[in-house]
Amino acid sequence: MKLDEAEKRVEQKNIYRIEGFSCANCAAKFEKNVKQITSVQxxxxxxxxxKISVYGDPSVEELEKAGAFENLKVIPENQTREKAEDSQSNKKLDIGAFIxxxxxxxxxxxxxMLGYLSxxxxxxxxxxxxxxxxTAIVIGGFPLFKVGLLNLTxxxxxxxxxxxxxxIGAALIGEWAEGAIVVILFAISEALERFSMDKARQSIRSLMDIxxxxxxxxRNGQETMVHVDDIVVGDIMVVKPGQKIAMDGIVVNGYSAVNQAAITGESVPVEKLVHDEVFAGTLNEEGLLEVKVTKLVEDTTISKIIYLVEEAQAEKAPSQAFVDKFAKYYTPAIMVIAGLVAIIPPLLFHGEWGTWIYQGLAVLVVGCPCALVISTPVxxxxxxxNAAKNGILVKGGVYxxxxxxxxxxxxxxxxxxxxGIPVVTDFQTINQHVDGKELFAIxxxxxxxxxxxxxxxxxxxAEQDQITYADLAVEDFSSLTGKGIKGTINGTTYYVGSPNLFHEMDVPNFDKETEEKVESLQNQGKTTMIIGTNQAILAVIAVADEVREISKHVIQKLxxxxxxxxxxxxxxxxxTAQAIGREIGVTDIQSELMPEDKLNFVKEIRSTFGNVSMIGDGVNDAPALAASTVGVAMGGAGTDTALETADIALMGDDLGKLPFAVRLSRKxxxxxxxxxxxxxxxxxxxxxxxxxxxxxxxIAIIADMGATLLVTANGLRLLRVKDR
Known part of the structure; x- marks a missing residue:
């Protein structure tokens, strides 16, 4: 029983938002302190x-005590939405809190200033x-000294x-003015670093407010305003023109165009009819819609995107892992170098102790790894x-x-x-005396x-061309396995099937001209069928999976x-594969592949090129997606499998986002x-x-602060990369 209770405690996961992180090192220290709380596993x-994920049940006070060295503010995740709602009314309080x-x-x-005036x-x-x-050093540096001296012990x-x-060293050798300047510049540097990370996080916070x-x-014949937390699956939402949709659901009544840019990155509004899916955070632009809610607020597509994007930020990229490892050895090394700079010249080369201690202190300041630590996370x-705002979900820095x-x-x-949807591309009658519409109805x-x-x-x-066929009575219908179908209409038996079926039936007018028509359509990558009787071929019909208009352009851009x-x-x-491949412009075409063949081919090409990406639908191509360096799934919006299995998901069913994703990642x-x-x-x-x-x-503090500002500003340039 006790073991079960212990396991239950371990499984208890609570998420908290943190306000006040100034650097990655402080975040690591906070994590270490939280782990030492007795109620935390x-x-x-x-x-x-x-934010922090805590396995256990500590109080907010205990967590804030663990972050007291940085005056961190801890807010439970479930209170974050309430806080966002009140953000407008709290603006004055925020300014006051800032001061x-x-x-x-x-x-x-x-x-x-008084010191310099003196x-x-x-x-x-x-x-x-x-x-x-x-006094300036003590007042401005007290929070710094409190942590620094404790770390030193x-x-x-x-x-x-x-x-x-x-x-402290600068003060001991009488460099009071420079010590004071170092204190204030370091404080400004930390504040700017905090501001920069908040600026980088704003792209995610903006998603939360969508x-x-x-x-x-x-409900019960009445229309009432209900908070999203109180809406249940099955409720009917009424969404007026110009309003945003609050929950994921299915349209049960109405017609409209919905702007889905916030979720899928699509710039053009999408037509929505009865039975179509709509997403929370999208904008109803035209008509009145009644939407049946299909997901709770925490399960909506936008909630999943936010969760996955935030989790992605926690996944360390290879460069971040390198920086962390480098910084671990770099900081103690700087301490050693500074010590050597301070003592070796006076001991071995008769240098002035005051001069070289000062130089050693400057080495400590310039050695501060702020810029290096912030360079990758920002x-x-x-x-x-930026990718999320453009309809591309990247599951981690590594990808x-x-x-x-x-x-x-x-x-x-x-x-x-x-x-992925077959359409009729060609319909050619062979006999001039046959009415095309009547034959297509048959x-x-x-x-x-x-x-x-x-x-x-x-x-x-038939529906598009308004050809009616429901009044035609079909008798003796049967399927000819692997060849086609047949049935009798108005006393005549008709066959629809492959060219081989009519070869076997030895139909008289299957001449060279008809054969050439069939071959021409097949060479274009189309599935070709023939309709006729056992006496004559009446028409040739071709069906094909249409190439996306954007595909050729995407391949060119890549x-x-x-x-x-x-x-x-x-x-x-x-x-068929050669015809479509040539039209699109790919460099290589692999046809007649089973799923395991696709997997083996991806493995083979990965061994040749090192890094290979696989683009698929996230379901049928799961093995090949997993085997690639980066698996990219199409149409992640509303598709849980794509969101969960792919390394990157294109939220809209839009292949055109791929070149932008490649450009952004390279940048x-x-x-x-x-x-x-x-x-x-x-x-x-x-x-x-x-x-x-x-x-x-x-020079030391300006070099450190300047480097921090420059790498941060450089990182924030990624906000300006646009999908063009």
Whole structure:
């Protein structure tokens, strides 16, 4: 019994939003502190999404105590929506909280100004000037020293430890003014870093505000406004023109055009009829709709997107893993280098102790790894958020980086490069005396009784051309397995089937001209059928899976982006596959493939190119998607399987989003590399200034803060990448 209770406690997962994270190191420290709470079995911080998942049941007070070193504010996930609703009314309170939070910084700045005023008045530093700067250091640096000194006692060397030692050291050697400036610049740097990450997270927070918090619901013949948390599956929502849809559901009454850009990234509104699916957060533009709710608020497509995007931000990209590992050894190494700079020149080369201790302190400041630590998260969070706003769901930083390195892309044909819906493309009568409409009515009457997959295409064509067939009585209908169908109408027996069927029947007018017509249609990748009697061929009909209008353009853009190989994978026969492949413009065509053949081919091409992506529907192509470096599923909106199995999901059924995804991932990869290279290079350059003795605390803190601002601004450029 006790064991069951323990297991139950372990399974209890609570999610909290965190306000106040200034850096990734602080997030890691908070996670470590939370894990030490007795009622917590495990905890995991998601710095990108600014939240923590806690396995256990600690109080909010205990969690905030664990984050007291950073004055973190903890808010339970279930209160986040309520907080968002009140955000407008709380704006004044937020400004007040901002001033209150930074009053120490403002006070410190005031004392620094008084200190410099004292210098100007007195002409040199005296006891009053030193006291003014010392006061600025104590007031502005108190939160920093509180953490830094505690870290020092635990031999926990992070950026706050480095800054604490550097500022205290500066004060001890009488550099009060520079120590005070370092304090205030470091505080400003942290505030800007926090602001930058919040800016990067805004793309996700904007998704949270897309869906309305209330909906007009029909209950017991009355229409009432109901909060989304109180709406249940089966409720009927009334959505007026110009209103946003609050919940996922099925249209039960009405007709309209719905703007789905927030979910699928589609720029053009989509027509919605009875039985069509609609999503929470989309905009009803034209008519009145009545929608039957199919999902609870926490299960809606927009909720799943937000959850998956936030989880994606927690998945560390390879570059982030490198930075974390590098920073783990880098910070202690800087401490050692700073110590050596301070003591070796005076001991071995008769240098001035004051001068070289000062240089050592400057090394500590310039060695602060702020820019390096922030370089990757800000880029990953920004890129994933931008992708989500454009209808592309990236499941993690690792997939974002891998897509940028892709050299080959394999496409499933049906439903990806083609629409996946067969249509009648050709209908040619052989006998001039036959009425085409009457004959098509006969074909449709026969196909109506058939289970053949292509029958729906023929019936749809009859509906479009307003050809009636329901009044035709069919007798002696039967299916000719693997060959076609037959049935008697008005005393005449008609056959609809493959050319081979009519070869076997040895129909008299199956001449060379008819044979050439059939071959021509087959060479175009079309499934060709013949209708006739045992005495004469009456017409040839061709059905094909239509190529998406965008497919050729997408393949061209991918080639322009430098994708070396584009491969179409299909189960179709070679002639059909070649015809469609040539039309689309792929570099390679693989036909007559079973699902296991697709899997083996993806493995084979991956061994050749290293990184390969597979684009499919997320269901039939699951093995091949899993075997690829990056699996991309089409039409993720409303498709749970695609959302769960793919590494990247194109939310709308829009292949045109793929080149944008590749461009964005490459841009992100380049920016991450730029940021890491620049962060390390600026540190090395500043450290070289130690050799001639040119490195000062001013240069050190400006180099550190400047690098942080530059890599952050560089990462935020990913918000400006557009789908063009």
């Amino acid at each position: 495990d905890a995991k911080v998601n710095f990108g999404a600014s 209150q939070k930074h009053h120490t910084l403002l006070t410190s700045a005031l004392f620094i 210098l100007v008045v007195n002409g040199e530093e005296n006891i009053i000037t030193s006291l003014l700067f010392a 635990r031999l926990d060397f992070d950026m706050k430890t480095l800054m604490t030692v550097a500022i 869906a309305p918090k209330e909906a007009l619901v029909k 880029s990953i969070v920004t890129a994933i958020g 974002l980086e891998q897509l940028g390195a892709i050299k080959a892309i394999a496409f499933d044909k049906t439903g990806t490069l083609t629409k 074909i449709t009457a026969l196909e109506y009784r058939s289970q053949h997959p292509l029958a729906s295409a023929i019936m749809k064509k 080639h322009q982006l430098g994708i070396q190989k584009t491969i179409m994978l299909t189960g179709d026969n070679q002639a 992100a990869l380049n920016i991450i590399k730029q940021n890491i290279t620049f962060s390390i290079a600026i540190k090395l350059f500043a450290l070289l200034l130690v050799i001639p003795g040119w490195l000062t605390l001013w």
